[in-house]
Structures are given as structure tokens and as C-alpha cells.
Amino acid sequence: MRNRKIHRYLMIRRYGKIVDALVKYEFGYIADRMGIGNIRPLRSRIKKQEKVIKDTDSRPKNARLMLEELGPTYIKLGQILSMRQDLIPPDYIKEFSKLQDDIQPFGIEKVERLIREELGSDIKDLYESFEEIPIAAASIGQVHRAKLKSGNDVVVKVQRPGIRKIIEADLDIMYSIASFTEEHLPEAKLYRPVEIVEEFERSIKAELDYTQEGRNAEHFAHNFQEDPRIYIPKVYWDCTSMKILTLEYIDGVKSSSFEELAKMEVDRKEVAIDVLKAFMKQVYDDGFFHADLHPGNVFIMKDGRIALLDFGMAGFLSHDMRNLLIDELIAITKGDTALYIELLRDLGSIGDKVDIALLKIDIDNLLYKYYGRSLSQLNTALILEEMINVLRKYQVRVPANVALLSKGAMTIEGFSSIMDPQINLTIVAEPFAKKAIKDRIRLTNIAGSAYRDISNWSRVLHRAPMKISHVLDIAERGYLKLRFEPQGFDRVVAEIDAASNRLAFSLIISAIIVGSSLVIQTGMAPHIWGVPLLGVIGFLMAGFLGMWLVVYILRTGRI
Template sequence: MSNTPDKIRRYYKFIRFMLKYWNSDLFRQTSSVAFEGGLSEEDKEHQFDQTPDELVEDLKAMGPTYIKLGQLLSTRPDLLPDEYLQALANLQDNVTPVPFEEIKEIIEEELGTKISKAFKVFEEKPLASASIGQVHRAELNSGKPVAVKVQRPGIVKQFMEDLETLDEMTAMAVKHLETAQTYAVDEVFAELRRILINELDYKKEAQNLKTLKKNLKQYEHLLIPAPVDDYSKTRVLTMEFVGGKKITSLSPLRQMENDFSELVEDLVEAYLQQIINDGFAHADPHPGNIKFTESNKIALIDLGMVARFTPQLQENLIELLLAISRSNGEKTAQVLLKISELNEDSQKKQFAKTVSDVIMESENSRAKDLQTGRILIQLNRLAVTTHIKLPVEINILGKILLNLDQIVAMLDPEFDLRAAIQRNVHEIMRKKMLEELKPENFFGTLIESKHFIEKMPERMNRISENLANNELKIKIDAIDEKRVTDGFQKVANRITLGLIIAAMIVGAAMLMQVPSDFTIFGYPGLAMLFFLLAAAGAIVLSYVIIFRDENLNNKN
């Protein structure tokens, strides 16, 4: 993919970054929190070797892929101190803008026309500049205000080269480091690679906007900008312009003057609907991707990262969310174990006990405590340490809820998220069941029933014929036939031997009454021979039963 000098340069850049932060107390604290959970007050006030601004600048120097990693890290308040999170959050929209001439060239190449013909107005100064692209405000020829998202020049090539380096380093780490194997860093990287590559195609984001707008059309407090198809290509995305501010910039006065409980209720219900009903969710609701409009509505403006949940997983997530919301630790552990991959090293009992403890400790927490998403992330870490592999969707769900917790806490710190989950899950389940009862959803079942009915007469005739000819056979794979027949043979042999021994003892007793010149120990010899043979057989049989029997020796 790239020549040797470029690869050496990228390896050097990566290794230099790792050497700088590997032995720093910031990295050690991050690792400790990731594996043990929680920051002590002493750690929160600790002065680290590298300042927040230094970390940001180092990531910027590493390039767009690492900037994206920093963005993902900024959404994890459970890992880093607040000042570092705030510095990394600036990576969301404070990246150096691309000169307008380069942006203009990309737009004209993608749209196949001059920018002056495509737009009535196009502002050269970007509204925001991120690692993959930047956003400009413009007006269509119809006068409709739009936001135009333009990909940075050469970004695909840079991403693919950095991903190649990370892929090779990850494979090497998994091969040689036990920690990397335990925490499946190769799978984590594979998921990151998939997310980043999808974000490089703006046509996919346009389709995501359409899907989410359709799915959430009933929520009047939520806005999803619609894409403009004729002006959206792989590297250019044009969508409706939504005014407003980042939700993190909401003033305390505005919070005091307004009751946002109804808005928060809509937001929570909308995300639960996405997860457990639609199976299609906005996977990155961090404050940088959420706008708060002047009309007190919430706008979801970035759909580059989405999560998909299968119907079976949706049902399991319903059980999981209800169990957590009811502080039912035992049920939470049962659901997680049901959907996990287990092996001989899995510590199921320890996992179940610790899960129950975690759920019980988090009871009665409110939105301002940021508990719901943190619990799922903590359970993910616990699963890793007990050699239990949870589906990657559980970690995605934890990330969604963790970010949702932050937004809910800003709007209504006393909002009871657990009660809202119970209330909304029941309502969404009711709607889901009504949806499934619609006639069009029965077509698949009707087709299967038709096939079943068509085949039934033929199958019944075949069974009746075989039964009449004494040719009906039933094969049961659940039973080891050889083991069963061997067991019966063993029982039959022992019963037979027991009967022979008993007959020999009875015969010996009867021969004791018959006088004989041949004696053993003063008793009739033939009677004593039968008795001794019976005694020897009984001893051997007893030894086999007590010491050689497979069931007794393997008794648990």
C-alpha cells in the first residue's frame, strides 16, 4: 500500500508517541482505571507528566487517524481526568481548517459543476473543522439554507496508511503479549477500522440521516437534518442547516428558566426506540454531535457512526435494560452470560457475583451521577477479566448510554433514568408487538405455513406406510447408543454372575449334608470347593463394583 520510507516514518512516529506516554503516570492511571474502575480524589488532583494541551498537540501531530482516536477517548469520562477530556473534546471542532481553494476544488470535482452554479451563497469560513472534514454554511439556488460537509483532501490515503500501521502493530502485540490477547485488541482495532472506513463515505452518512429521520419522525422535540441528494456524494454531504449551539454551552440561566423534563423524556425514549425496536441507532451522541436550538429542540447532526442490532439481540437488550433499571443483579448476569461466548477459562460464578454487587451498589443513582452507561462499561471490563466474551454491541450500547447520561444530566440533573427506561421499554414493547401484528408482517409466516400444509399429506403417508411395514425408525442423536447397550450388557453380566455365585453357595450348603471321605478343614471337600469358589467370585465382583466402576470413580 505504501513504500518503505513512508512505512518507516509511520512506525517511527507511532513508536515515539508510545515511548513518550507508555511510562507516564497518565497512561498508568488510564490503564488502571480501565481494568479496575474509578478515580480516587488523589488521582483527580494529581499533576501528570504531560499537560492536556500537550496530549492534544501530540495527537494532532500524529495525523487524522489518531485525532479520531482522541475524539473517541474524549467521550470516556470514566478513563481520564476532566481537564484532559475537555482538551480532547476540542479535537471535535478545533482542527486547523483546510484552505478554501482546496475545499472548492473537491466540491467542484464531486458535484461536476462550478461552486458558483451549485450554490447561491457559499461561506468560505467553515462553521466547524474536524479530523475528517469541515462544514461550511451555504444557500441553494432556491434560497434554502444548508450545511455542506466537505472531506479533507488526501484523507482516505492517510487513513488507510495509518490503519495499515495499526493493523501490523496490533497483530504483533496479540502474537507476543498476553495482555493484548486477553483484551482482544485485534478485535477492538477491527471494530475501529470498520467505523472509520464507514465515516469516510458521506453517501453512507446521507443514507443514515434519511433512516434516522424516518424512524424518529414522531418525536417533535428532536431534529434530524435531511440530506440534499443531488448535492451529496462520497466526499461532499449537503444537508438542511440547523441553527443552535452545542448542548455543552447551555447557560445556567437558560437551564433555570426552562423545564426540560419533557424534552429529556423524548430523547431517552427515542434512543431506546432506536436500540430495541429499530435496531439502528446513532452510536456517537457525544455533546459535540448534539445541538440545542433556539426553539428548545435537540438536533442530531452527525450520523457518521451508527450501530446495528439484530432482532435476537434486541430482545436480549430489552431484558438487560429492564434488569439493570430494576437493580436485579442476578437477572443482569443471566442475560449477559446467555449472549456471551464462554470457554473452559470462563469464571461464570465470579462474574455473576460481581455483576450482582455492581448493580446493587448503583441503585437509586440519578442522571447527575452518570451511572447507567458507566455500569455497562464496567461490566464489559469485568467480563474481560473473568474470560467471558460479551458481544461488541454491549460495549457500543455502554458508550451510547454513557454519552446520553451526560446530555440528560446537563438538561435535568434529577431525571430518573432508570424509571424512564422501565416506563419507555414497556411502551416501546407494546408498539413493537402491535407492529408485528400487522397483516403485512404475517406474510413470511403464511408462506411457511403454506409449505408445511402442502408437505403434510406426503409426510404422513410415508410415516403410516413405514409403520405398517414395521420399518419405522427413530434416530436420537442425544443418546450414545453404544454406551447405553454396553451399560445394559454390564448389568446383565453382573446379574448372571451374582446368580451363579448364589447357586454355588446354595449347592455348597446342600452338599454339607452328604458324607464324604474327601474333606477340607474337616468339612466335605466338594461342598468347601463350591463355597470357596463362590466366595472368590463375590470378592472379585465387589472389587469391580467398588473400585473399577466408572460411575463411582468419576462421581462429582
């Protein structure tokens, strides 16, 4: 019980800080409309902190500054939102992409304690040496250089102590605010706040599990084991757990360090092409891609190989999903809007409320720009961006992995333009896209798909008589039930419920008045002012309840 009260107290304090930040960055109207403006601490109201921020450039910038002030969880939320062009406007995307973790590292004594708890041994028993000062620090964890007893140089990623509890508490608040916002602010439904929090929860919980990042690294290492140019660091599982990750140290130069690359006589254009090819292989061949290939995650080793780092942000595309994306590429090049919309239905992206006629017009206009062009003339990242802008306009949902792919494509395009401004992403991608399209329409693949479809239908037809017999048997015994959920029915039920409550309340008041009248007529003692006291009390009670009912009806506007 005590822990629950402490949690409730902390939640209220956290709500107060959120309302403070909303007011400070000129979003106070949101708190007022949600009915949580009064949660703001009295001290903040006296100081009038809402006047601190007045001259910022725009609401998107205010939103970014607010997320930075609210701390690590909200910074991560903003970073996730920066990938969802289908959910939030481009100006917010641009600002949220600037969000960076800027947080002080925690002390070596906490690192030692966590390693002891997670790995069951002291640092000195696991590592030959361990640098106390981290080489990088972020909101989730920090990274230290170390050397194993075997003599291998490694980096050790250590999770920030207590970060899980902080994130879980913030998630509780996010869910409550998102649900309330979606229910009470009609315009907020466009951005689907509950869906955003659900996606954020999946992402942040995956990031909190360092064993998942280790498995991602091994998956990439397996996929590139035949590629002499790409290198993936080794995972040391004996020194890895959910909160500790030990990886091989890469002795190399960051790809953005142009002076160092020049000394090594590295051709930046070749590096850009090799990394682009690696990304295309991940998307078209493997279905498992690195979504954050910026210069800081690409190192050039002394022997010329390219090392890819940081595998926390990875996406998976199933075989069927890859086929759908390839079919969409075919639909774009052919200008086939009907096929494209049908593919969106297959993705489960189009809801019942989408105006298909207007959506078709906008997609027609977009596809006209690219109709008849060869693959080498298509800018994949630009097409994705333009298409997602159209889909956002009609609230068409884009699956999270496809949104992540869009983010990965734009990141890799940014990387290639930094390495070589003259490079054409599409020319590098064209052979992979052509091969994927050829494989898609190859007779053997079509036959294989047809065989799978026939097998599925054969199972359905085989089970159909049994299922039909089961349904008829239930109907014959009178147990068959139909359930329907008409839209808007909940509101009707609520209105009827409120009306019946008011009617019942009115009848109770009437009964009190009638009963009091009968008591007065009997002349029963005791009396007040010559009138039976019980009757007077009854009339006063009926008058008070009647006035309360009138005030309630006037306030709700439902007479």
C-alpha cells in the same frame, strides 16, 4: 515497483515517528519488547527526546498526549477506545474521552477542486453562495455554510483531501503492530489489539463515507416523522457524494447556551425529557440509535422544536439483540445469575477460557445490589458501567453495538444532567422498559417466536435425511475426513521443526568432518603444510559451522 518502494519508505518513517512518540511519553519499553526500538531515527536518539516528558500525571495522560501527537488517525482510534469499557481500564477511558480534533482547516481552492471532482460541477454552479471560512474543522473534514440555487440555507461537509491514503497507511501499521504485540506480549492479549484495530477500521471507513451519514439522517427522519417535537435536517442528495455531504442548515441555539435559551423562554427540563424520550424510542422501539447526543449535537429551533445533528455515530440493534438486552434487564431485576450468563453465551461473549465459577460469583455480588428493585430505582448507565467492568475482568467480549449503546447511554445521561441536574434518567426510561418487557412476554409475541422456532426446526428436520444420506455416501466411498485443531499444537510443530533442522545441520557437519578425514588420508594434491588443502578447508568449514550451531543453541536457551 517505484510506488511500492515509496510506500515502504513512508511506512518506515511512520514507524520511526511512532517509536519516537513511545519513547518520549515513557512507553519505550514497549518498542524494545517488540524489537522495533532500533527503528528510531538517529537524529532523535542524539537529541534524547525521551527526556522531554517526565512530569505528566499518569500513564493514561501520557497515552492521550501521545495519540494527539501522532495525529488524526490515532486521535480517532483513541476516541473509539473511549467507548470500549470492556477492553481498556476506566482511567484510560476517562483520558481518551478528552481527545479532541484540533487541526487547521484546508484552503478554499482544495474545497473547490474536491467539489468539482465529486459532484461534476463548480461551486458557483451548485451554490448561490459559499462561505470560504469553515464554521468547524476536524481531522476527517470541515463544514462550510452555503446557500443553494433554490435559496435554501445549507451546511456542506467536505472531506479532507488525501485523508483516505493517510488512514490506510496508518491502518497497515496498526495491524502489523497489533499482530506483533498480540504474538509477543502475553499481557497484551487481555486487550485484544487486533480486534480493536478491526473495529476501528470498520468505524473509520464508515465515517469516511458521507453517504452513510446521509442515509442515517434520513432513517432518523423517517422514525421521527410523527413526533412534533423532534426535527431532523434534510439531506440534499444532488449535492452529496462519498466525500461531500450537504444538509439543511438549522437556524437555532445550541442546547448548552443557557443564556440564549433563557431569552427564548425555553424550559431546559422539558428539553432534557424530550431528548431522553427520543433516545429511549430509538433504543426500545426503533433499534437504531444516535450514540453521540451531547449538547453540541442538540439545537433548539426558533419554533421550539429540538433538532438532532451529526449522524456519523449511529448504532443498530436487531430484533433478537433487543430481546436479549431486555432479557438481561429481566435477569438483573430478578437476580437470576444463571440466566444472565446464559444470555452472555447467546451473545457470543464468553470464550472457552473464561472461569465461569468466578464470573458467577462476581455477577452474583453485582446483581444482589439491584435484586428486587423497581425499574424506577435502577440507574441504567451505572449498571452498564459496573457490569462492563466485571466483564472486562474476565475478558468477556461485548459486541461493538452493545458497547456503542453503553457509550450512547452515558452520553445522554451526561446531556440530561447538564440540562437539569435534578432529572432522573431511569424514571424517563421506565415506561419504555416496562412496555418492552410486556411486549417481550406477551402471549402473541411468545407464540410468534415459537412459530418461527418450529419453522426453523421443520426446515432442519426436512433436510436431515438428505444430509445424513450425503454424509454416509461420502463415508462409504472412503472420502470422509475429520479435521481437528488442538490448542498449542503449532508450538509443538515449531519445536519439532527446529529440532529436526538442528539435527540435520549436525549430520551435515559430521559428514564434512568424515569426508575431510578421508581426503587427508588419500594425500591428494595440492598440499598446505604437508596436508591436503581440500581436507584442511573441510575441517575449517566444519569448525565454523559447529561453533555457529553452539552459539545458536546457547542464545536460544534450547540445549
